[in-house]
Amino acid sequence: MTDINSPQFPESVEEGSVATWHKQPGDAIARDELIVDIETDKTVLEVLATADGVMGDIVKNEGDIVLSGELIGRMDAGATAAPKAAAAAAPAAADSNSDDEAFVNPAARKMAEENGLNPQSVPGTGKGGRITKEDVVNFLKNKPAAAPVAASAPVAAPAPVALGAREEKRVPMTRLRATIAKRLLAAQHETAMLTTFNEVNMKPLMELRKQYKDQFEKTHNGTRLGFMGFFVKAATEALKRFPAVNASIDGNDMVYHGFYDVGVAVSTPKGLVVPVLRDTDRMTIAEVEQGIKDYAVSAQGGKLGIEDMTGGTFTITNGGVFGSMMSTPILNPPQTAILGMHKTYERPMAVNGEVVILPMMYLALSYDHRMIDGKDAVQFLVTIKELIEDPARMLLNV
Template sequence: MSTEVKVPTLPESVSDATVAKWHKKAGDTVRRDENLVDLETDKVVLEVPAPADGVLESISAEEGDTVTADQVLGAIKEGEVPEDDQDGDDAEDASSDDEANDADEKKSTDRKKDADDDRDRASSPAPAPSSGGDARPSPSARKLAADNEIDPSSVEGTGRDGRVTKGDMLKHISGGGSRPVERVKMSRLRSRIAERMKEAQNTAAILTSFNEVDLHEVMQIRSKYKDAFQNKHGVKLGFMSFFVKAACEALDKHPVVNAAVEGDEIVYHGYQDVGIAVSTDRGLMVPVLRNAGQLSLAEIERQIAHYADKARAGKIELEDLQGGTFSITNGGVFGSLLSTPLLNAPQSAILGMHTIKERPVAIDGEIVVRPMMYIALSYDHRIIDGKDAVQFLVAVKEALEDPARLLLDL
């Protein structure tokens, strides 16, 4: 009996998906609920589990195909799967061990052959460069050629009888002899990110204002309480929770920064749903902390860690990414000193964090070294005036430079 594997019901507002990766091939045994194939939408990856035990009989939609809800992806021939059937994993493991042993045995041989090459060159007159291909390349040269996808016959050999040596291959690579080009189709997520970023630039009047923050007091608190915090709450105390709390306080004071443009209306939100940008292998995702202004530092850190794990594992859901009123992005984790972040439409503002650098600053007439961070607010100048943007950044700065007031809600 054959059972069809179908595209599941897609999230609301998603009309189709792309077959991203098959984890099984036709003829492989499968177990019920085992992930067969990943489907990529504009924002999330959906896993399609096997509906029954058996053998994957056929595949109807190949990787890269566009599919819609309830479309047939393949078929499973139902049947009992032996308990010890692991699709050859044991054999592959054994093969890997054998290959590792073979590699160890070859190392000394390769080294001896390369040494022989070197002695040959030292004791013989240097031959004229050859076009290569007549003499077999040395083992290390062959490995370099394979790793860099180079045809050894295209490399000039200076070894005995025109043999291509490791040095010849390295010279060829460093000299630009190999100029590989790879053309890869954009993923659905990357295409959607590009579309939204360009839409934001074309629609909003984006302007960016800057300030800097002395994080000495925040770092003192983290240093003093980080172990106790982690022991009690089971999560690390990071900088992001302080920034979320400071941003929410500033949004309370300057609600237009938390607003959005819809047609000819300004929509003011009486709550703060803060999106936190998370970098993944698939691209940038911005899961949303609901009612962030009402969360404690521990709740913020737990939710951020939860969303980051889901995003990087490809388990993020569309609902996790929708409905934010304001966003925060931290380029500092990659070493960015200063940037102008782009809006996450339809939001009207985004706060950019950057790397922390110790710099000399003047405090009470004295020069001291403090951990400083530049912060940036990109905003839609159609509804947010420069005064609001600057005062928002000042409010964030003041909250972070005196975090006791922030934590005591003063």
């Protein structure tokens, strides 16, 4: 038997938990095939098979806590799986509700219930039609209008609910969600957080994007021109002018960073993650846009590595994609500031003594007042506003 161990965790990760077993005892395993997912407080790590063989004993069940390099299961390398009776599987999938339950991976069932889905409505791609966590993730990502229903299978009528009945469901937090909650509370309790607001006229940027988006996409091999690339570059230029915003507090020391690693908050089915764009001062707008796209795809598929989400010096979060008009973003410690973008609305504005309808966006900068004075915070936000309202300034560095 060959041991299956949990991955070696980075120094910043003390432990993890078994999220999903993709192989059960007796299943055939191919080299480099996914065996089990290990969830940490930052990401999901995959354990792949090192050789062909057959799955043996499972030592750590789903939900169990594991340490770095700990034994979690065994496999018989080089062995061949015994043939299974195909005839038994067909009637089981067709006429037994209890058998249907067995074809849903526990982690897949949990994710489906958290998102209000019937696990049986998700097409299964696992062995023998088993529904895995990846099937649920792909189902949520694609958001089909309706799950396919077998023509021969009658649809069961919903069970009657007693009038006045009030249901509730208790679901334990995932490790990632619990870590997010802990960090958000720490940010509020351990920092002197304050938020300043401003508004930005998006018309110049929208016109620029409309003029060049098709040419931009052709020139940069399909990379689309969005607004985030401009905001990342504008924030980077503002960070150069106000070093305290690109700093962190370590005990009684103030650490000023001589590089610009901007984190961009990305929403996933499991919670908010913040992958980091490295050295944004050296990146073009096209590289920023492509980097954000790549991170978003990886985040939805649970493929972000821990190294992708550590070491940022500043964060940008865009609640506008969900329709938020204004919010106060919470700091991402040990960073000292975070920029919040919001939805663009057309509003009447006074311009040169006349009322003009303009597309306006509210910007919010939350900052740690222990490190950043109000004057610097306001001027930092005004700098971003000026650069967005006149994008040519970013090219001319004025």
